[in-house]
Amino acid sequence: MSDYLPNDVVVEILARVPVRSLLRFTSVCKLWYSLITNPSFISTQLNRTISNTTTTNNHLLFVRHYNMFQDIGRYAIHFDNESLDVYMELECPFTTVNDYFRIVGVCNGLICLSDDYDSHTDTVIIWNPSIRKSVNLPQPGLRFASHGMCLLGFGVDSLNDDYKVVRVLYEAENHNYKVPPSVEVYTLNTGTWRNISAAASTPFVLHGFFTLPTFLNGAVHWVASNCIDDNSFRSLIVGFDMGAEVFREMMLPESVAHTDVLKLSVSVRGTSLALTQYQKIWQSENCWVWVMKEYGVVKSWTKLFTIDMREGIRTFMGFRSNNDVLLSARVRGLVSYDPNIKQIKYLRIHGSNRSFYADSYVESLVLLKGENRVLAQANSYHAISNGVANISVREEDRVEEQQ
Template structure:
């Protein structure tokens, strides 16, 4: 097939393509070699992502696991202020994977890519990247560090932009995973793992894991139910220190800068630093680093939502509000742009709570409470070019026409 319009101004063509949805761009890949080359070019993919982030309304990725059907459900919800949060106002995604034991752990999301791992009971069986927008799956090689002795590991996922030297335009985004492996101590004290852990990093560009030598991570991350958020170019986890002299515990946020591969610490305010790390959860609230503190009691307890208004500034931590965990409300799973808070419940439901009015609404979403996941999402072309598996529909479309 020849170029449909060889005299079409390239700059104008790019401007038009940047305004189109992903599904249209995928169809245009089969028009000609020149269009395929343009749309899959790293600079176009990055520019398209930047435009989407700037111009797209707030969209939430919602995941829940249906126990009765043994199926994971992923949906995109347009978070418009006056729209009730309901699956009736969402678009369900085709999730093509099956986890061996229930549902995948979502390591994190970044630029439209979801990182998933199958690691129930501490054994990592598979690790994949999935871009729902283009239905592309990239299966990653398993890590290098696999000790036979008792251990636990934590993962982090994020991306970093690189720029050209000439015009300072975004040229590419490199995606990395970082893995920390903690070896268990022989004693039964609170500090059950040796520090520092072993560290390895995986780059999507090279598709290779590499060990990191000489990096001192001085903190321990929360075991089993660890979670991460990606913000300001860095992965963040809840961490803690233990003073062996007096047994005192200090909680904090540990970060990993994806670009320069440096571990840092973010101190918590007085209202959080002495709290046991397992009672804290790191999240993102309206683009700000957020920590939720839980106070567990027989009658339900409460939670506090704290945000860091100026990133990296200890004095900028502020408590937004305190919520009583009533009627089986268990854990914060996300925030809406209108200020409502999404909770999982002990009854395996997702509910919506308004901290201003105190109103609580059942959303009709059922599933394993730990499977609930809500995070901001942006449509992208990331992973379009490279190794991986795309949808059958896309493969059939590519096979039905030849490029000349």
């Protein structure tokens, strides 16, 4: 077919093909291999997929949870439909010293993992499960102090088409953390860490070890605190711009600004920044969900709704494509909540409460020609076919059987 069609037409056709088919097509001929593995095509295919997802409402969710009975972290991509049906069960090929990896973030089909949930290690991995490729990041340049705090953020620098991990380190000082922190950035294009500590001149303390950061508008966002005087702190949101590599502060509503940061978490609702405010640090009876309708405009913060958490709800996980929300609940696992009618739907996904992670997902070819230190795989039809076949069929959760 390509002998009779211009290359730009072939690219336009191939950009509409699912990722797993494109992997097989790389073995059709040298021209198709060259086209599909070209960075320009990878970007075109990604943009086409994102556009189609928006127009067709065919959204996917990446979900991770830890099954205590099987002693395994389970990873899957789900259709974001009413029952959250499984689209693809994933085998995580990496070994962890903890029960499971921390999910640093998900962006354009890439999942950033850090092996530091309970015991700190410097292991950070960028993984594309759709094409079974990964990159193990090199040893960071900055040393982590055992009594300090190390935070990570992951996202894309769209202007330079580069994926980055930012690493922020605090030293302990008088039962608090010394400011400003030390900061370094890893860029996928160079494969190296670079010290940018001079970018962190504002005396804030980021908080994201138990509440994860979120990526929006080219920046990673954390809940943070800033010292006003010797006896008081002000909570805020701090974003790290992946392109400019600078930190920017974003104020919270006045009624929230003096809330303990441990009662706050940040997330994304569509194209807007969202904030969850818990009544208590642990086992709240209620939480309130806010959204910043106009990015960066403090006056646009709006309280959307209140969630009654008295029936075992533990954590707000994030928004779904229909603006329902995902919550983790004691005993019942991951549940979907409709804030309009205040109704909960059980999703039959069980695990330890703090192990749940959910975020929107889009399949991509990013890393197709990249490094892979975990899965040595030849670029052939048989290798790709076997890789797809090895994706496990979803088993019914043993917790359901015991209930």
